[in-house]
Amino acid sequence: MSRHIISILMENESGALSRVAGLFSARGYNIESLTVAPTEDSSLSRMTIVTTGSEEIIEQIKKQLNKLIDVVKLIDLTEAGHIERELALVKLRANNAIDRDELKRLADIFRGHIVDVTPESYVVELTGTGDKIDGFLEALGDRSVIEVVRSGSSGIGRGDRSLDL
């Protein structure tokens, strides 16, 4: 079992997302996260799927995705150098001076930004790999976290490697 990031260019048609999501559920493939948004070319959407499986399963996933009529092109980012980022917004309980200092320091260590402040709370914005965000949440522990929102991963190939038409 290994983790793969599959990046897909697909026709920006209604229902395209449900075709992909339906494929994963119908065939029992794992799906860790899925993000999608239009690209600079408004007729295309780009989707990033993080999935896990044996080599055979990953091969089947790629073939089955390619078979979808709306899929124009796909690459497996994990096959070579790539950058992976995820955005997290974390709302923290920060209602006394000690906690506020400590949380601010922790956010700085993880290169997060505090983007909302009230007398009771902070909202920290953090980007990075899934591991880094996991690390931040672990460091916080349960005591101060009110709410966590994670975007799921986006990815792009390094250097010359790109997914375009």
Place this chain on the structure above:
Amino acid sequence: MELSGGEILIQFLKDEGVEYVFGYPGGSVLHIYDALYGQDELKHILVRHEQAATHAADGYARATGKPGVVLVTSGPGATNAVTGIATAFMDSIPMVVITGQVPTPVIGSDAFQEVDSIGITRPCVKHNFLVKDINKLADTLKKAFYIASTGRPGPVVVDIPKDVTDPMVKIPYSYPKKVEMRSYNPVIKGHSIQIKRAADMILSAKRPMIYSGGGVVLSNASAELRAFTRLLGYPITQTLMGLGAYPASDKQNVGMLGMHGTYEANMAMHECDVLIAIGARFDDRVTGKLAEFCPTARIVHIDIDPASISKNVKVDVPIVGDVKLVLEDLIKLLQESSVKPDESAKTKWWGQIDEWRSKQCLEYDRQSDVIKPQFVIETLSKLTGSGDTYVTSDVGQHQMWAAQYFQFDEPRRWINSGGLGTMGFGLPSAMGVQLAYPDATVACVTGEGSIQMCIQEMSTCKQYGLPIKIINLNNRYLGMVRQWQEFSYEERYSMSYMEALPDFQKLTEAFGHVGMKIEKRSDVEGALKEALALKDRLVFLDFITDRKENVYPMIEAGKAHHEMRMAADRELS
């Protein structure tokens, strides 16, 4: 030419060369039916249930190779069609299904007869479209036919809201001759290096086996398959879906393989050293226990669908491409090659296969006075000849007997639901075949369980004068269920027996056809002859057969090819 959406649809179908539309009207498609009215170029066949419309279109497509076309209304019209769509999907049959939809402004409001047809059909179509703009209608229809009939074929649904077919809204129409899709370009030409590797492997075989499937039929590659097989002199087994692509009566044919395949075919699969899979997808009913599938074989696999390759069984030489083109290339290479098949190894291998053959695994009691189902099929095969008779079937024991005992010597003559296993398929699919070939003999081999799932279509047959011969193997049991209950559930025949069967003879007569009931073996041939002579009448032959006959040989679920259960093992009861 300015046309409304409804008129565009009808004109498009004519321009596309569509002969028949199988359908059923309803609220959302009334504009389309109005556009259909008063013309006879495009023929509409009014079925009695939407499921039958899809099966009839499917039968038409299987027999002719052209896409079948269906027209049904929104909501229940679409949901009733789903079984037939899924049936076509599993067997890769080209089909375009037009479903009406509620008007665009009310989509999503739980309107009368509204259902999310796109969502419901998504997992069982090759693709589907919702057309919200009349300006996109013609292009979308063209794409639908293109997608349905190219690459690995399959059904495509086009969902059209009622306002898009409004007779008051007209736009200029011209038939879109070309279609371009950046996201869909199926590979049809095989990779030359892979083909070379395949040729080398094929020629190096000591115990070769050709395993061909429905893809050969779909690709119209029967002639190439014959040339390839004869050139090599290798044994060939065909899947349920592939029957007829290679002649059953040819000596190189070792019969069907798989769960109810022949002893010789399955044993040869188990012992072969090179397996050449052509347009077949290693279905579980074919492979048996995967861990022991062809344990000593290196495998070549030719398929148009990359996702079929190494899905269930890992293969050594994959070739993605249209079977017909790949076989042409392969034949050329084999002819040019200085290496020839190893004759002495081949002789030895055939000797082994003949020994397996001598078991005569399909033997049965021909003397019994009670009608044996196998005898009915064998007699039908003998009387109709193998050439231009079309046999459709439903699903169950009768389907397996038809596959085992009818000699299919030509492709597209054997029409059955292999992948989905849809009971109710037989009669409506026979209607599609009979319409495509009005002068041909079309027999629907069925059972008293299956036939009742679409028996209302005898009414459609009356309306259009379709002289189908319904061969009902009536054992008063859901036979295949009963067989599994006998083998695996200690004869606890849970719900596999139907009380209160109709009098099929009278029922048939009520529909305006000829009904016959046959109860003795000695009457079988005479009855069949009589029915076949009634060229212009539908005849329902109700054969009262041996209740407890089983389909043999059998590889029970979870067993491997060499672990077959033979008829002789059966304790006499």
